[in-house]
Amino acid sequence: MTKTIELRGVQQRFHARGAAGGYLTAVEDASFTLSPEPPQVVSLVGQSGSGKSTIARNVLGLQKPTSGTITYGGKDIFKLDRAEYDDYRRNVQPVFQDPYAIFNPFYRVDRVLWKAVKKFKLATSQAEGLALIERSLEAVKLEPERVLGRYPHQLSGGQRQRVMLARIHMLRPAFVIADEPVSMLDAQVRRLFLDILLDFQREHGMTTLFITHDLSTVYYLGGQVMVINRGRIVERGPVDTVMHEPSHPYTRLLLDSIPQPDPDLRWTGRIEVDEWSGTAEAGTPKASAPETPII
Numbered sequence: 001m002t003k004t005i006e007l008r009g010v011q012q013r014f015h016a017r018g019a020a021g022g023y024l025t026a027v028e029d030a031s032f033t034l035s036p037e038p039p040q041v042v043s044l045v046g047q048s049g050s051g052k053s054t055i056a057r058n059v060l061g062l063q064k065p066t067s068g069t070i071t072y073g074g075k076d077i078f079k080l081d082r083a084e085y086d087d088y089r090r091n092v093q094p095v096f097q098d099p100y101a102i103f104n105p106f107y108r109v110d111r112v113l114w115k116a117v118k119k120f121k122l123a124t125s126q127a128e129g130l131a132l133i134e135r136s137l138e139a140v141k142l143e144p145e146r147v148l149g150r151y152p153h154q155l156s157g158g159q160r161q162r163v164m165l166a167r168i169h170m171l172r173p174a175f176v177i178a179d180e181p182v183s184m185l186d187a188q189v190r191r192l193f194l195d196i197l198l199d200f201q202r203e204h205g206m207t208t209l210f211i212t213h214d215l216s217t218v219y220y221l222g223g224q225v226m227v228i229n230r231g232r233i234v235e236r237g238p239v240d241t242v243m244h245e246p247s248h249p250y251t252r253l254l255l256d257s258i259p260q261p262d263p264d265l266r267w268t269g270r271i272e273v274d275e276w277s278g279t280a281e282a283g284t285p286k287a288s289a290p291e292t293p294i295i
């Protein structure tokens with residue numbers, strides 16, 4: 001049966017000393033639906049402190065809203081029985097900004113994958129489990145022999161992120177909740193990561209809630225977007241429409257704040273690196289800058 005995630009009138013307040021009334025409203029009246037059919041990418045974009053991560057934590061069941069409801073298949077996610085909760089945990093998988101915290105530094109990265117195999121009974125034998133892990137690593141463009149047996153600090157940030165994607169590939173959840181997953185990655189690895197998420201949507205029918213402060217990433221992913229400002233979703237719609245015909249002043253402000261490449265500007269200054277302090281001093285931009293990549 002197709003189960004949707006629905007948020008209705010979600011409000012999240014936190015106690016905050018010094019704030020008016022002694023609390024801060026991080027999310028106000030958030031309502032939206034994540035549907036697995038058809039699988040889609042829904043981006044939630046807003047600046048720092050606008051309430052994005054709070055919504056991610058609400059959806060993942062890590063933070064109970066002050067008021068409003070979050071339902072999965074029509075049932076309140078904070079009132080699920082054991083079997084329903086297990087189904088939710090299996091079908092709603094997170095990816096966070098830096099998965100380093102998820103890996104135990106004393107264990108090889110294999111452990112995160114084997115734990116998923118065992119917890120969700122994905123294989124009936126060791127050999128079957130290993131074959132599954134290897135297939136999933138390959139699906140996220142990692143070479144199993146270069147990853148398995150390594151400790152988290154021996155992988156790059158982009159590789160650690162992709163190990164988490166391999167875990168998702170094994171579990172095939174209906175929903176991925178991705179909270180700023182690419183903000184620490186360079187442009188090339190970022191693009192690879194986004195392409196894998198799009199593959200997951202197309203080939204494995206996963207719906208992603210993609211949380212970011214970066215409109216160019218939203219543009220690359222396409223699909224639907226919701227713009228959040230000070231805890232309120234102020235605009236939503238297909239990415240193309242929102243980007244080209246924004247109706248809310250805040251969306252226009254966000255769009256105006258994307259740096260525009262200027263073909264008349266070129267970076268002609270040298271970057272002087274101070275070898276002792278490791279700091280760099282840049283020269284001044286002059287005519288004709290290289291084009292800013294979309295991601």
Ligand SMILES: Nc1ncnc2c1ncn2[C@@H]1O[C@H](COP(=O)(O)OP(=O)(O)OP(=O)(O)O)[C@@H](O)[C@H]1O
Nearest residue numbers: 014015026046047048049050051052053054055213
């Ligand atoms: N547990 C908490 N207790 C008190 N205040 C909180 C808590 N969690 C978040 N906040 C506050 O709620 C507001 C929204 O925070 P949130 O982390 O959701 O924003 P964000 O849009 O994800 O920001 P960023 O992009 O910087 O992560 C912020 O003002 C934050 O300080």
